Amino acid sequence: MTSAGDAYSERAAEYIExxxxxxxxxxDDRALVAEWSRTLDGRVLDAGCGPGHWTHxxxxxxxxxxGIDLVPAFIASARERFxxxxxxxxxxxxxDCAQGTLAGVLSWYSIIHTPPESIGTVLDEFARCLEPGGxxxxxxFEGQVVEPFxxxxxxAYRWPVEALGDELRAAxxxxxxxxxxxxxGTRAHGAIVARRPARDVSTFVxxxxxxxxxxxxxxxxxxTDHD
Numbered sequence: 005m006t007s008a009g010d011a012y013s014e015r016a017a018e019y020i021e022x023x024x025x026x027x028x029x030x031x032d033d034r035a036l037v038a039e040w041s042r043t044l045d046g047r048v049l050d051a052g053c054g055p056g057h058w059t060h061x062x063x064x065x066x067x068x069x070x071g072i073d074l075v076p077a078f079i080a081s082a083r084e085r086f087x088x089x090x091x092x093x094x095x096x097x098x099x100d101c102a103q104g105t106l107a108g109v110l111s112w113y114s115i116i117h118t119p120p121e122s123i124g125t126v127l128d129e130f131a132r133c134l135e136p137g138g139x140x141x142x143x144x145f146e147g148q149v150v151e152p153f154x155x156x157x158x159x160a161y162r163w164p165v166e167a168l169g170d171e172l173r174a175a176x177x178x179x180x181x182x183x184x185x186x187x188x189g190t191r192a193h194g195a196i197v198a199r200r201p202a203r204d205v206s207t208f209v210x211x212x213x214x215x216x217x218x219x220x221x222x223x224x225x226x227x228t229d230h231d
Contacts, residue, residue, distance in 0.1 A: 007158060008074075008117035008157070008158040008159075009074040009075055011157045011158040012074075012075045012077075012078070012157055012158070013075050013076070013077055015157055016075060016077035016078055016081070017077070019054070019055065019078075019157070020055045020078070020081050023054075023055070024054070024055030024056075024057055024081070025055075025057050026057050026058075026061055029057075029058075030185070030187075030193075032185060033112075033143065033193075033195075034061075036141075036183065036195060037058065037061070037062070037110065037112070037141065038065065040108075040110075040139065040141045040197060041062050041065055041067050041108075043108075043139060044067065044107045044108040044139060045107055046068065046106065046107025046108070046135065046138075047068050047069075047070070047105065047106050047107055047108075048062065048067050048068060048069040048070075048106065048107055048108040048109070048110065049069070049070055049071075049072065049099070049101065049106055049108070049109050049110070049133065050062070050069055050070070050071040050072070050110045050112075051072060051096055051099070051109050051110065051111045051114055051130065052072070052073055052074070052096055052111060052112070052113075052114020052115070053071030053072060053073045053078070053082065053091065053114075054073055054075075054078050054114075055078050055081055055082055055085075056071050056073075056078070056079075056081070056082025056083075056085065056086050056089065056091055058071075058110065058112055059071035059082065059086070059089055059091065060082075060085075060086040060089050062110070063086070063088065063089045067108075069089070069110075070089075070090040070091070070092070071089065071090070071091045071092075072091070072092055072093065072094030072096075072099065073091075073093065073094070073114075074093065074094070074095055074096075075093075076093055079091045079092065079093050096111075096114065096115070096118075096126045096129065096130075097122070097125045097126050097129055098129065099129055099130075099132075099133055101132075101133040102133075103132050103133065104132075104133070104134065104135045104136065104138075105133065105135060106133045106134050106135060106138055107134075107135060107138050107139070108134075108138060108139045108140070108141070109130045109133065109134060109138070109139075109140045109141070110141050111126075111130065111140065111141065111142050111143070112141070112142075112143040113143045113144060113145075115142065115144060116144055116145055116155070116160040116161060117155070117158050117159065117160050117161070118161070119161070120150050120161060123168075123171055124171060124174060124175060127171055127172060127174075127175035127177070128175050128176075130175070131175045131176050131177060131200055134200040135200070136200060136201065136202045136203065137199065137200065137201075137202040138199070138200045139180075139197065139198070139199050139200075140172075140177065140196075140197070140198045140199070140200075141195065141196070141197050141198075142168070142172075142195065142196045142198070143193070143194070143195050144162075144163055144168065144193075144194050144195070144196075145160060145161070145162045145163070145191050145192065145193065145194070146162060146163065146164065146165060146184055146192040146193055146194030147162025147163065147164060147192060148162075148164060149162070149164065150162065150163055150164065150167055162191075162192075163194065165182045165184060165194050165196065168194070168196060169182065169196060169198075172196065172198045176200065176201070177198035177199060177200060177201075178198060178199045178200075178201055179196060179197075179198050180197045180198060180199050181196070181197040182194070182195070182196050182197075183195045183196075
């Protein structure tokens with residue numbers, strides 16, 4: 005388990021009590037996720053589901069959803085509190101999911117502890133799992149620059165919306181919509197809706213679009229040399 009995973013495991017009971025229900029959710033976030041869910045038709049993954057309250061919320065809206073999380077205590081609690089919803093332990097960088105089989109992925113603040121140099125691996129994995137036209141919704145802490153900060157549980161990272169959008173585009177996504185929320189006295193929040201293109205020549209494996217771009221650049225270089 006990662007250091008962030010260990011930290012959450014140690015404080016799982018506290019986290020579930022304080023943040024493990026929809027009562028702790030900002031109304032704007034609830035509205036955004038509900039609106040996004042109406043665009044989906046097929047299987048959905050709550051990637052990094054934590055205590056499972058968002059998974060349960062979307063299940064109640066008729067979404068065919070499953071939740072995965074690195075922390076066994078979160079999964080055990082979610083299964084106990086929401087027995088009608090499927091949950092399992094899983095890692096974001098290696099999701100047990102066949103390629104191109106998901107209509108949607110919800111990653112609601114589940115990448116905030118991912119170091120910037122590793123974010124592409126997670127986004128590539130989301131892209132691999134999504135079907136052509138599939139949708140990803142990211143929630144994250146927004147900032148002017150990519151930087152770490154002292155989160156209550158483990159080191160987390162702020163992202164400018166445009167910088168995270170660039171990472172999504174590098175993974176082969178189209179950025180559909182961005183939102184920011186700046187409430188007095190709290191950290192700035194961001195959200196991005198992105199879509200895997202309906203038609204895409206990339207295979208979205210082992211780096212997907214990054215590999216395709218490297219191949220394309222090499223071909224251009226070879227053509228220039230021949231000219």
